[in-house]
Amino acid sequence: MTIEHMLQAGRVASVSDPHLQMLLDKQACAEVMMTYCRAIDHRDEELLRSVFHPGSQHRHGFIGPSSDPSRPSKPGEPGDFVAYALGVLATHFRTHHQLGNIFIDVEPGAVVAYTEAYFTAYHRMRPKGDPQASAAAYDTEMDYWVGGRYMDRMEKRDNVWKIAHRTGITDWQRIESPSSSGYNAIPPETRMQQNRDDFLYHRRAFYG
C-alpha cells in the first residue's frame, strides 16, 4: 500500500451480476469516505483533493467548491473546502475522524449514490499563544469532540466513485480540558503524525 494505491480509492470493476455490482459499488463508496478521513487526519492535500470529482460542492463549515485549486485563497477567505479544511486542521495538534454507520443508497446499475455516514471526530486544539492557534483558541489546549453525519451525493464517472456534493451535519459536540497525562505518555513511535511521516505511509517499507 503506497500513496499511489491510496489515490486509487473509488475505482470499481464493471461486472455483469447486478447484485455483485451493488456490493462493489458500496465498498468503493465507503472506501472513498474513509480516504477522506485519512486525508484530513494527515493533512494530505493531494489525497484530500483526490476524493472529489471536478465541480463537487461543499457545505461543511465552508460553502462552495470542494476542490478547486485554481480559486485563489486570501487571508480569512479560503478558495475551496480543501484550503478551508487545511487551515482549520493546522490549528490542532492532532485529529482523528472515525466513521460508523455508513448508508449507501445505490440502485443496481446506477451511477449516482446518496449516502449518510456517521462520523466521530476527536481534536486536540492548539492554545492561545501558539503561532498556529485559531483566533477562537482557549487559554489552554482543549479536547474537542464532535459527532455528526456526512450526507453526500456520490457519482461514478469512468468507473470511479467520488464525492460530487457533501453536506456535514453536527449532532453533538463537547469541548473540555485534556487530561493531565494521557497522550503525551504514549511512546513517540506509536503517536500519529499530521503528515506523511505517519506510519501509515511507511508501513509497506516497514513490513517488507
Place this chain on the structure above:
Amino acid sequence: MSRDDQIQALLDRQAITELSYRYSRAADRLDRELLTSVYWPDGTDDHGAFAGSAPDYVDWVINLLSSWIAVHHDNTNILIDIDGDTATGEVHWTGYYTYEINGQVHDHLAVGRYIDRYERRAGEWRIKHRTCLSDWSRIEPSVDWRTDPARRRLAGKRKPDDLLYSARRLGIAAE
C-alpha cells in the same frame, strides 16, 4: 460453497449490517415507522430497562428519546454468523446523548453491544430478538454548543426536519 453462494453470503451480511444502521438512524431521527421495520412483528427486545415485544419496545424507546436534546448512535465491530435462514450477530454500539437531569443539561457517553438473532422470511432479513448490553458509560454536565449560531445552522434534527428527509439532500431543491 459455489461462487453464487459466496456472493449471496456477502449480500446477506450487508443486509444484516444495514439493519443495525437503520435501527440507529430510526432512533436518532425518532422515525417510528423505520424502527418498526427492522424487527419482525413477532420480534422481541431486551434493553434491561425494558423487555418485551418489538412494537412495545418501539413505543417505549421513541417516548424515552423524544425528551432528549441530542441522540447519536454509532455501530462498529459487526460480527455476523449466518446459518441458513437464521443468523446471530454481535454489534458494538456507541451512544452520545444530551439531556436534562434536574434542569441541568448533561452529556452521556455510553458503549455496549447488541446480541441479536436475525431471521430471513421471504428473502428479507429482520431482527427477531435484540438484547442490548451496556459495557461502559459516563455522564457529565455539557457545554451548550447549540447557542453557537455557526453550529446551529447545520445541526442534526428529527424526522421530518433533518436534512436526511429533505429534497435539498438530493440536490433537487436549493437551500
